[in-house]
Amino acid sequence: MRLILGPMEGVLDHLMREILTDINDYDLCVTEFVRVVDQLLPDHVFYRLCPELKQGSKTRSGVPVHIQLLGQDPNWMAENAVKAATLGAKGIDINFGCPAKLVNKSKGGAALLRHPDVIYQVVKACREAVPSSTPVSAKIRLGWEDPEDCFEIVDAIQSAGANELTVHARTKAGGYKASEIKWDYIRQIRQRFSIPVIANGEIWNHQDGQDCMSLTGADSLMVCRGAFNVPNLGNVVKHAHQVMPWDEVVELLLLYSQYEMKGDKGLYYPNRVKQWFSYLRQQYPQADALFREIRTFNKAQPIVEHIQSYRKDRVVT
Numbered sequence: 001m002r003l004i005l006g007p008m009e010g011v012l013d014h015l016m017r018e019i020l021t022d023i024n025d026y027d028l029c030v031t032e033f034v035r036v037v038d039q040l041l042p043d044h045v046f047y048r049l050c051p052e053l054k055q056g057s058k059t060r061s062g063v064p065v066h067i068q069l070l071g072q073d074p075n076w077m078a079e080n081a082v083k084a085a086t087l088g089a090k091g092i093d094i095n096f097g098c099p100a101k102l103v104n105k106s107k108g109g110a111a112l113l114r115h116p117d118v119i120y121q122v123v124k125a126c127r128e129a130v131p132s133s134t135p136v137s138a139k140i141r142l143g144w145e146d147p148e149d150c151f152e153i154v155d156a157i158q159s160a161g162a163n164e165l166t167v168h169a170r171t172k173a174g175g176y177k178a179s180e181i182k183w184d185y186i187r188q189i190r191q192r193f194s195i196p197v198i199a200n201g202e203i204w205n206h207q208d209g210q211d212c213m214s215l216t217g218a219d220s221l222m223v224c225r226g227a228f229n230v231p232n233l234g235n236v237v238k239h240a241h242q243v244m245p246w247d248e249v250v251e252l253l254l255l256y257s258q259y260e261m262k263g264d265k266g267l268y269y270p271n272r273v274k275q276w277f278s279y280l281r282q283q284y285p286q287a288d289a290l291f292r293e294i295r296t297f298n299k300a301q302p303i304v305e306h307i308q309s310y311r312k313d314r315v316v317t
Contacts, residue, residue, distance in 0.1 A: 001209070001213070001219055001220075001221065002028075002198075002219060002220040002221070003025070003026055003027055003221055003222075003223065003237060003238050004026065004027060004028045004029070004166075004198060004220065004223075005017065005020060005021065005024075005026045005028070005029045005030070005063075005223065005224075005227060005234065006139075006222040006223060006224035006227075007031055007033065007068050007093075007095075007224070008032070008224050008225070008228075009032050009033060010032070010275070011228065011272070012032060012224075012227075012228075013032065013049075013272070014031075014049070014051050014052060015256065015259040016256070016276075017029050017031075017052075017059055017065070018059055018060050018061075018259070019231075019252060019255060019256055019259070020231065020234070021059040021060075021061045021063040022059075022061050023231065023232055023234075023235075023252075024227075024232055024233070024234025024235050025235055025238055026063050026234050027063070028063065028064050028065075028066065029059060029063055029064070029065045029066070030065070030066050030067075030068050030093050031049050031050045031066070031067050031068050032068065033069065033070035033095045033098065033109075034046065034049055034067060034068065034069050034070065034080065034084070035071065035108070036069050036070065036071030036073070036076050036077050036080045037071060037073070037076070038073065038076055039076065040076070040080060040083060041080055041083065043083075043087060046083065046087050046089075047087075049067070050065060050067050050089070052065045053067075053087045053088050053089065056088065057088050057090040058090070064090040064091070065089075066089065066090055066091035066092065066093045066135075067084045067089040067091070067092060067093070068094070068095050069081060069084070069092060069093070069095065070094075070095040070098060070108050070109055071108060071122070072107050072108060072111075072118055072122065073122075074118075074121040074122045074124070074125035074126075077094070077122050077125060077126055078125035078128070078129035078130075079129070081126040081129055081130050081136070082129050082130055085130040085131060085134045089134070090134075090135075091134060091136070091137060092126060092130060092134060092135070092137070093136075093137045093138065093139060093166075094122060094123060094126060094136070094138045094139070094162075095108075095139055096109065096110065096112050096113060096119055096138055096139060096140045096141075096153075097109060097139045097140050097141045097166075097168050099141070099172045099175060110141055110172040111144075113140065113143050113144045113149065113172060114144045116149075116152045116153050116155075116156040117156070119140075119153060119157060119160075120157070120159060120160045122160075123136065123138055123156070123157050123160035123161065124160035124161060127160060127161040127162060127163075128161070135163040135164060136162055136163055137163055137164040137165060137166065138157045138162050138164075138165055139165075139166040139167075139168065139200075140153055140157070140165065140166070140167055140168065141167075141170055141171055141172050141174075142167070142168075142169060142170060142171045142174075142182060142185050143172070144171060144172045144173065145171055145172070145173045146171065147171055147182055147185050150167070150185055150189060151188075151189070151192060154167075154193050154195070155193070157195065158193050162195060163195075163196070164195065164196045164197075164198065165189075165196070165197050165198065166197075166198040166200050166222055167186050167189060167197055167198070167199060168201045169181050169182050169183050169185055169186055169199065169200065169202075170182065170201055176225070178202055181201050181202040183199065183201070183202075183211075183212055183215045183216050184215060186199050186215075186216040186218060187215060187216045187217055190216065190217050190218065196220070197216075197218050197220070198221065198222050199212050199213070199216045199218040199220070200221070200223075200224070203221055203222075203223050203226060203237060204226045204229065204230075204233075205226075205230075205233075205237070206236050206237055206240045208237070209221055209237040209238070223237060225279065228276055228279030228280070229279045229280065229282045229283040230243050230244065230283050231244050231249060231252055232244040243283070246284050246286045246287075247314065249280065249287070250307065250310065250311050250314070253273065253276070253307055254304070254307055254308065256273065256276070257269065257300070257303070257304045257307065269300040269303070270297060270298050270299065270300055270303060273294075274291070274294075274295060277290070277291040277294075277295075278291075290307070290310060293306060293310075294306050294307070
């Protein structure tokens with residue numbers, strides 16, 4: 001099995017990638033998206049979202065990192081893909097799946113699922129612009145509302161020369177509802193097309209991963225939200241490890257706080273750590289109780305001090 005740690009806008013930053021790849025056997029990471037509109041972005045934009053560019057486009061533990069771009073103008077997407085590749089990106093991924101209203105309103109992300117012709121032009125422009133040694137991939141949902149649209153979309157991406165495709169097995173309208181997952185469409189895509197496919201969506205544990213591979217025939221999986229619910233999900237899915245104990249999660253929270261406080265996002269730490277708690281609460285009842293104690297804090301220091309005190313009390317008792 002090949003397992004990819006997927007992108008999550010506003011949550012999965014480079015510090016989180018470092019923590020999660022240190023403790024899991026991931027094969028690849030994809031960054032939060034770089035928003036491309038109508039200009040060639042300066043170097044610092046790429047370095048901010050992917051500081052791993054300065055260390056061979058790999059995390060500290062050696063996991064390759066691909067840069068994700070989001071936009072609809074083929075020329076500017078290609079220009080920025082070249083910039084990312086020149087800076088050393090191990091690969092370029094193009095986002096056609098983001099369901100966020102703000103992104104879709106500006107004709108980005110999943111909004112392009114209604115325009116396979118534009119998807120073709122964007123992928124083709126990027127594939128032709130960057131060196132052949134740099135893989136170009138795309139991430140999609142099954143369509144805007146109708147999952148049957150996925151076949152025309154995949155045809156556009158394959159015809160444009162993409163090296164690989166990640167399919168989130170829901171439509172944009174399906175949001176993140178578990179009932180809307182349609183893994184069978186990934187199986188159909190694999191039967192109709194030759195492009196390598198990564199399966200994504202509703203993989204929360206080892207059995208989910210096995211079921212997804214069995215139904216879709218894919219041997220590459222991507223996890224996103226579940227990696228925040230269960231910090232060692234990569235090893236749970238890939239190697240059938242037990243879910244990380246809560247006390248070890250507390251240690252990770254403190255490690256994350258050290259990284260964030262030293263990093264360039266210290267001011268964002270309160271929001272970031274609260275976001276992580278919102279995921280941890282799905283798996284760990286203890287996270288819900290601890291979150292209730294820190295949720296009113298809007299500065300980093302009292303949050304960190306409270307978690308430190310919480311850990312000390314657990315050790316003492």
